[in-house]
Amino acid sequence: MKKFINRPENLIEEMLEGFVKAHPDKVRRLETERVLVRKDAPVKGKVGIVTGGGSGHKPAFIGYLGKGLVDAVAVGDIFAAPPVARVYEAIKAVHSGQGVLLCLGNYSGDVMNFGMARELAEAEGIPVEHIIVNDDVASSPKGREENRRGVAGEVVLWKVVGALAEEGADLPKLKEVGERVVRNTRSMGVAHTPCILPTTGKPSFTIGEDEMEIGVGHHGEPGIQRTRMMSADEVTTLMMEAILEDLPFRSGDEVLVLVNGLGSTSLLELYIAFRRIAEILAERNISIHRTYIGEFFTSLEMGGFSITLTRLDDELKRLIDAPCDGVHFVQH
Amino acid sequence: MKKFINRPENLIEEMLEGFVKAHPDKVRRLETERVLVRKDAPVKGKVGIVTGGGSGHKPAFIGYLGKGLVDAVAVGDIFAAPPVARVYEAIKAVHSGQGVLLCLGNYSGDVMNFGMARELAEAEGIPVEHIIVNDDVASSPKGREENRRGVAGEVVLWKVVGALAEEGADLPKLKEVGERVVRNTRSMGVAHTPCILPTTGKPSFTIGEDEMEIGVGHHGEPGIQRTRMMSADEVTTLMMEAILEDLPFRSGDEVLVLVNGLGSTSLLELYIAFRRIAEILAERNISIHRTYIGEFFTSLEMGGFSITLTRLDDELKRLIDAPCDGVHFVQH
Numbered sequence: 137m138k139k140f141i142n143r144p145e146n147l148i149e150e151m152l153e154g155f156v157k158a159h160p161d162k163v164r165r166l167e168t169e170r171v172l173v174r175k176d177a178p179v180k181g182k183v184g185i186v187t188g189g190g191s192g193h194k195p196a197f198i199g200y201l202g203k204g205l206v207d208a209v210a211v212g213d214i215f216a217a218p219p220v221a222r223v224y225e226a227i228k229a230v231h232s233g234q235g236v237l238l239c240l241g242n243y244s245g246d247v248m249n250f251g252m253a254r255e256l257a258e259a260e261g262i263p264v265e266h267i268i269v270n271d272d273v274a275s276s277p278k279g280r281e282e283n284r285r286g287v288a289g290e291v292v293l294w295k296v297v298g299a300l301a302e303e304g305a306d307l308p309k310l311k312e313v314g315e316r317v318v319r320n321t322r323s324m325g326v327a328h329t330p331c332i333l334p335t336t337g338k339p340s341f342t343i344g345e346d347e348m349e350i351g352v353g354h355h356g357e358p359g360i361q362r363t364r365m366m367s368a369d370e371v372t373t374l375m376m377e378a379i380l381e382d383l384p385f386r387s388g389d390e391v392l393v394l395v396n397g398l399g400s401t402s403l404l405e406l407y408i409a410f411r412r413i414a415e416i417l418a419e420r421n422i423s424i425h426r427t428y429i430g431e432f433f434t435s436l437e438m439g440g441f442s443i444t445l446t447r448l449d450d451e452l453k454r455l456i457d458a459p460c461d462g463v464h465f466v467q468h
Numbered sequence: 469m470k471k472f473i474n475r476p477e478n479l480i481e482e483m484l485e486g487f488v489k490a491h492p493d494k495v496r497r498l499e500t501e502r503v504l505v506r507k508d509a510p511v512k513g514k515v516g517i518v519t520g521g522g523s524g525h526k527p528a529f530i531g532y533l534g535k536g537l538v539d540a541v542a543v544g545d546i547f548a549a550p551p552v553a554r555v556y557e558a559i560k561a562v563h564s565g566q567g568v569l570l571c572l573g574n575y576s577g578d579v580m581n582f583g584m585a586r587e588l589a590e591a592e593g594i595p596v597e598h599i600i601v602n603d604d605v606a607s608s609p610k611g612r613e614e615n616r617r618g619v620a621g622e623v624v625l626w627k628v629v630g631a632l633a634e635e636g637a638d639l640p641k642l643k644e645v646g647e648r649v650v651r652n653t654r655s656m657g658v659a660h661t662p663c664i665l666p667t668t669g670k671p672s673f674t675i676g677e678d679e680m681e682i683g684v685g686h687h688g689e690p691g692i693q694r695t696r697m698m699s700a701d702e703v704t705t706l707m708m709e710a711i712l713e714d715l716p717f718r719s720g721d722e723v724l725v726l727v728n729g730l731g732s733t734s735l736l737e738l739y740i741a742f743r744r745i746a747e748i749l750a751e752r753n754i755s756i757h758r759t760y761i762g763e764f765f766t767s768l769e770m771g772g773f774s775i776t777l778t779r780l781d782d783e784l785k786r787l788i789d790a791p792c793d794g795v796h797f798v799q800h
Contacts, residue, residue: 138660138661138678138680138697138771139734139737140658140699140700140703140704140733140737140740140741140773141699141700141737141740142699142700142701142740147736147740150700150739150740150743151736151739151740151743152739153743154738154739154740154741154742154743154746155739157742157743157746158739158742158746158759158761159759191736192734192736194734194735194736195735195762199735326472328470329470334736346470348470365470367472367473367474368472368473368474368482369474371472372472399732399734400731400732400769400771401472401769402471402524402526402731402766402768402769403526403527403531403766403796404479404483404523404524404526404666404768405471405472405473406486407482407483407484407486407487407490408472408473408474408479408482408483408486409472409486410486410489410490411482411483411485411486411489414486414489414490427490427491429490430527430796431763434734434735436734436736437732437733437734437771439470439732439769441472459800461800464735464762466798466799466800467798468791468793468798468800
């Protein structure tokens with residue numbers, strides 16, 4: 137295994153130590169738990185935004201801490217949900233009297249642990265709501281959206297509810313708008329190379345020399361099709377058709393496009409994919425309001441990328457366009 | 469070769485098409501040449517900042533186009549210098565009457581082509597200066613700095629001269645401060661996995677299963693030592709000692725630290741490396757003014773990272789801290 141680590145068992149602790157030392161202007165760590173919070177948390181008069189999940193997806197989750205984004209992150213081990221106590225401490229650390237919104241991906245461990253933490257916090261009188269992201273169209277058929285995994289669409293959720301909370305919106309409003317983001321967001325991924333898990337030295341999945349997995353999950357979960365390597369245009373077209381037909385996105389829609397590198401796929405390739413995405417959207421008379429291209433939610437050094445589309449209304453456009461100042465996501 | 473491309477011969481053209489479609493708010497392309505410029509170029513009353521080089525280093529070079537950074541980029545083929553005509557057109561496109569500063573890495577093709585373009589522009593009465601970045605301590609011994617390659621230190625140069633030009637500084641001032649950045653900047657890289665060149669399908673270098681190359685260049689050039697894989701702390705210590713002793717950095721210095729992923733190395737690993745960097749700097753009583761960690765200057769999907777340190781004075785600190793709004797580099 138070729139990785140720049142020390143002892144695998146110290147991985148998360150050393151990474152967090154480096155992160156906090158690197159960004160003391162934006163984040164701090166709770167003394168009790170593996171929880172990072174925005175430097176100035178709890179922010180008076182603002183609903184706290186809490187997220188978290190397994191490590192190995194950087195810049196998710198801790199790179200989104202900051203003004204206009206996320207207030208606290210409960211940090212899990214590599215690809216493992218954070219324990220209940222961490223989520224609970226995260227909630228308490230960012231509650232300033234206005235309550236807390238939990239944002240999480242649809243994974244059983246996260247759903248269970250965030251749910252139990254919510255109960256504990258509510259028992260202490262903290263108002264809590266939660267939003268479960270399930271944007272991955274490849275992970276379960278239409279009509280069974282509740283079984284779908286959450287992938288890079290969670291970035292869109294953080295951006296929108298982060299901006300809305302900064303404006304002073306209350307918890308019911310955040311819940312309503314956040315659910316609207318989830319309802320209007322669809323993603324699909326593709327990968328040709330697994331990541332190697334630093335804890336075990338094993339690949340997240342096995343795949344042939346000229347193969348790729350269409351619909352792959354953020355932890356290397358199987359998708360809908362194992363196929364030969366295709367050209368950028370072919371695979372992008374295939375993914376876009378699945379995404380567009382699922383919602384469905386329609387002529388006249390305005391969308392946010394997020395092209396997300398999963399680890400080792402170059403920006404050069406992401407822009408070649410975006411060229412085809414823009415062609416397809418133009419053909420369907422769907423206009424692009426804003427584009428995010430880069431590494432937003434990775435799977436260590438997995439080779440592949442995902443496409444996320446969110447249908448926007450005027451309110452969502454305003455919130456997407458609002459400034460933010462996260463550790464790894466800054467917008468004027 | 470597992471890459472999301474179409475025909476290799478169309479790679480650069482398709483990437484540029486995608487890039488311009490993705491960021492119409494920040495960049496536009498000249499009609500005549502493969503040159504991208506800041507949307508509002510030429511900016512009245514401001515010296516133009518021009519850079520460029522081979523493709524495959526994204527977000528360098530075109531990701532640094534934007535306010536407070538770079539005004540024009542002459543785009544080369546994969547790892548190949550841009551032709552003279554492109555640099556010349558870039559200069560003309562951003563000259564608003566105040567002249568143009570060229571920033572380039574110390575590679576023979578770039579030095580030759582930027583030099584000839586400068587002569588052409590000066591013959592037309594455009595005042596031009598240039599700064600050659602040579603921050604890679606592993607590429608030639610101390611005392612022969614003029615033979616050293618330019619690597620991620622060029623990002624620091626763009627940040628500083630970009631901010632200074634935005635303030636309205638004139639060309640001689642930009643030249644003076646830019647040269648000061650180069651004199652105070654040192655870098656070193658390490659890699660354990662080559663990238664595959666999309667044009668040929670061949671790796672940029674060959675290396676054993678448990679080996680890494682210390683001092684590797686941004687195109688996979690050999691460094692100073694081929695060794696077994698070391699721990700993150702060991703390799704970071706080795707690189708830091710070479711960097712610190714070269715300038716040398718001394719007790720009481722204030723520095724910018726740039727930890728740059730070369731392609732497939734995860735942010736998680738970069739933060740583990742930064743943890744050790746911070747320890748070493750603390751031991752030497754060198755204080756960290758600001759930290760940049762992420763992918764700033766890559767070599768496609770090469771596995772590895774580089775460390776860059778710049779010694780800062782009050783003027784450089786102010787310019788590093790100034791806001792910027794580049795395509796892939798935004799700071800409040």
